Amino acid sequence: MVIRPETMPDERQLAIIAQQLGRAPRGIEALAATDGEGTPLVLRMAPIIDGKPFPTLYWLSSDLLKVVISRIEASGVIKELEDRLQHDSDFLAAYHRSHDDYVAARWRYMTEVQRAEIERLGYTEPLRTRGIGGIANRNQVRCLHTQYAHHLCGNNIIGQWLDEHYGVADCLP
Template sequence: MFQRVTLEPTPEQRHIITEELGKEPKGMQCITAVDGRGRPLAVQVAALVDGKPFPTFYWLTSRLLVKELSHLEAAGLIKELEARLQTDEALMAEYHRSHEDYVARRWAAMTPATREQIERLGFTEVFSKRGVGGIENWKQIRCLHTQYAHHLSRGNAIGRLLDEEYGIAKMLA
């Protein structure tokens, strides 16, 4: 299973994240989810990285999860889930709330100086309209990895389905 947290990464956790990803994520602010052994599963990333908008607010850091979700994407799960969204009004409403949460949490995590810089650079609309993984069309799914990182960090409709129907969280036991 997993636990939602807000932790400053220790040097050991930074090393684990770097090992899992093959690099340390640029703009990493904090760890947002860990497994039962305390290993980082997801991190929160700054809104601006190197002065440019960074689309991924929550970044999945588990090689095991990245691999499993990549297999599901390759098998066509994104298209299946998008079709399901179109016919299931309750799921679509939950999915929209996931995007709204993502946008709100991202704004809340910004310092006043970052908000000012975003406005000055003309990115206010980008950060207000783009949801999970930077997607603009909230009726589509761009990436299971970003959906699941958001789910691990704060909860997400698609991540919930991945746990309930595909047993992703059980892999963390």
């Protein structure tokens, strides 16, 4: 079961996140999704970390989901999805809407101070236009992990497809 209401991570969750990432976490603004036991699944990240743009709004932190999705990715699914995007206009339109949802959420979560800093540093255009995970070409699929993280927090057709065809969500406690 996925719990979506955003919360701030507590000490236990921060320790889990450090283990998941293999380092102390930086740039986390909230837990965007957890499982039924409170284990972090997706982190919502700051738009600027250490003075550099960070276009990945939703970061998949779950060790279990990372393994499951890595196996799917290794089977060549990205090529299959990109072929479908080229030949299925409805799927492509839904994918573009997924990117639009991601960009809108990224901008909506920014504070006025963050927006001013992004403007000052000259990062407004990339953070307003780059899609899921910072991808520039919205007809490509770069990473299933970022797609699935967005699916757990927003509107993502690739994540929906992964659940329909591979039952990814079924592996969660």
